[in-house]
Amino acid sequence: MNIDTFKMIIAIVQTGSISGAAQQLGYAQSNISARVHQLETELRTTIFYRTNRGVILTDAGKEFYNRAINIVDLTEDTINQMKHPNEVEGDLRIGTLQSASATFLPPILTEYYRNFPKVRLAIETSNPMENIQQVLNYELDGAVIGENIDKTDLVSIPLVTEELCLVSASPEIGDLNTASFLVFSTGCIYREVTETWLRSQNISIHHPIEFNYLDAIMASVCSGLGISIVPKKIAQPFVERKLLYMTELPAGFSSIQLDFIYRKDHFINRPFEEFIKLLKNNAAVKTTKKEVS
Template sequence: MNIDTFKMIIAIVQTGSISGAAQQLGYAQSNISARVHQLETELRTTIFYRTNRGVILTDAGKKFYNRASNIVDLTEDTINQMKHPTKVEGNLRIGTLQSASETFLPPILTKYYHKFPKVRLAIKTGNPIDNVQQVLDYEIDGAIVGENIDKRDLISIPLVTEELCLISASPKTPDLKTASFLVFTVGCVYRKTTEDWLHSQNLNLHHPIEFNYLDAIMASVCAGLGISIVPKEIAQSYVDRKLLYMTELPKEFSSVQLDFIYRKDHFVNRPFEEFIKMLKNHSDSQQLILQ
């Protein structure tokens, strides 16, 4: 087993097939098939399920792939640092909340990309629970999450405090007992805030309508499907265009803290190190503004 074997496994996953990996790497398909078989025999486990459409990682294969990706990243980063100590290049994989991807994150990413154009950026929006699990499984380097997560085994960097509001299609105060709430899936910090607010008034989140996309929630609220709690920064442009109306929330439910988390044992390569510096500088500047 060597670094070339790891690269073969990575290429198979990225292309979805052994033939695709052979084409990408310039090897004979039989050579890669033999190497995979040898690896599975050596590890006494199955890395891939073979199907008519290609290959799929087994649970053991997912663990191997994640570690292999980290080893290859570490190796390439070490070589790059030895050859070019001032150059920053490699991979940076970040998970984020959809709201953050539309508000404070784009300027940070733009600044980062302009400063380090050789870094290969991959940004994944999704459910915070999934993003946290991917951080723990070494699938992504870090993630922007809300405050309602278990942060054991993780390092947390405070980023911003988001102001929240209730939005509706009518200027009338919504009836919380009858209105349908438009929410993200379980694990979302905005959904958790909604549930906590309702519980404080001895109400439950009844008849929730779940969405995967923030834009879909905003459009559906505008259409009168229901009401929702979202960041004020997202809602403001809709309010300005008179597409929906904003209602203030009680102070204890009017904001959420967003953090950036990553594993305590995460290998900090140069792309990740520079990204952390940029996040901390952004966080420090936000604190100065608040003061």
Template sequence: MNIDALKMFVQIVQAGSISKAAQQMGYAQSNISTKIHNLEIELNTQLLYRTARGVTLTDTGNELYRQAIKIIQLNNETVNLLQHPQTVAGSLKIGTLQTAASTFLPKILSDYHQNNPNVELSIETGTTLASAKKVLNYQLDGAIIGGRVNEKDLESIPLMTEKLCLVTAQGSNVDTENDSLLVFPVGCAYRKTLESWLDSQQIMIHHPIEFNYLNAIIASVSAGLGISILPEKVVQPYIDSGAIQKVDLPQRFSTLPISFIYRKDYFAGPAFDKFLDGIKLLNTTI
């Protein structure tokens, strides 16, 4: 099997269609289709179901995808090792919560980059659910998540416990039955905590307004648009400045475990191992 054909195959799976993969890789669609067709002939099996909406994997295609990821990772690590035997090189794609990206993660990334300048770092923010799915699908090497994900294929390293609080506009009274809820998309651990807290009071989820950006939620809370649950460390500067105010939560809803997840079958090269060393140093409560 040709390594380039495997890379094309992986790109198609992750893009969801041959046309999108061709666009992303800068190849003609017909060229990629021919490569995949030849790969199917070589392996004497169908790898993809081609539909008007894109492609889906056959059972053998799914198995090849899992193995292709490992082959490509091993190939890249081998090339880096031979070309730069004394240097940690390669690429690393890490998912993270926006709150982590604005608090403890920058210091870890800074230290990592200073010690491993030849590693190409890519950081992607997203909800716990979205990041976990991408780790499972080999699209991320690992991710920082909130709460727990029960997946047998994932390894989880506890990092810390975040203290959470309810935030509202300065001087306003909290009206959980009528205030709009300012939340991240479905799959966010903070949103899940807010919904669980309201459910414990037998209050129906109402008026949810979704945001993709942490700063937009904080600014909207300050403007009186609604209430939200966020890590206390993240919002403390805004509380101190008088932009918003916090309300303590019942103990069972006031903390959230933060973890780092990665696949158990992940081929861990030096670049990932070095990052893991830094992430394991976190063992505090924020």
């Protein structure tokens, strides 16, 4: 068993199939299958359940996969530090909300990349539940989420408070009981705020229209398809161009807390360590400015 074995298992899990891993790694599919069988024989356990749709990790396989990611990260970080002790080099995989990827993160990523250009950055946008699960599965180093979490195996760093508003194509919102709400899929913090706010008024969303992209929601609100709750920073440029109208939300529903999460047992290599430092420094600066103002 060597580092390539661990990389092989990681590739199978992340592509969802042995054929996908073979294509990613440049090996023959039969070679990957034989090596997996050999590994399972050596460990005297089953790592994958084989299905018509691909493979699924067994409980033992999940434990092996989690350890494999840490071993590969530790190995590659050690090699990088031995070869280039004064340079920060490696991979950084970050998950985020779509809104944060357009408002909060860009200046941070720009500063980070300027300081550490040899780090290979990968940014994935998704809803909070998917981000959390990917962090728990070691598929992401960490993620920006917009909700309070109750996970004892996660570290949470407060980042910034995000102001929210209701947007519409006309100044008159109309009857909320019959309004069409444009929302993300279940698990999105903005949808959760929308539903909680309406429940506080004994209203249910009767006409939810689901989207995967924030840009699509904004364009559809502008065209009059419906109304939506979005971050003020996203809405402001549209308001200034008179493409839509912004309505304040009641206290308790007008903001969310953005946090950065990562696993407590996650191996913190140099790229990740420097990213956490930058996040904390940025959050500290924002807190100081808020106190001064």
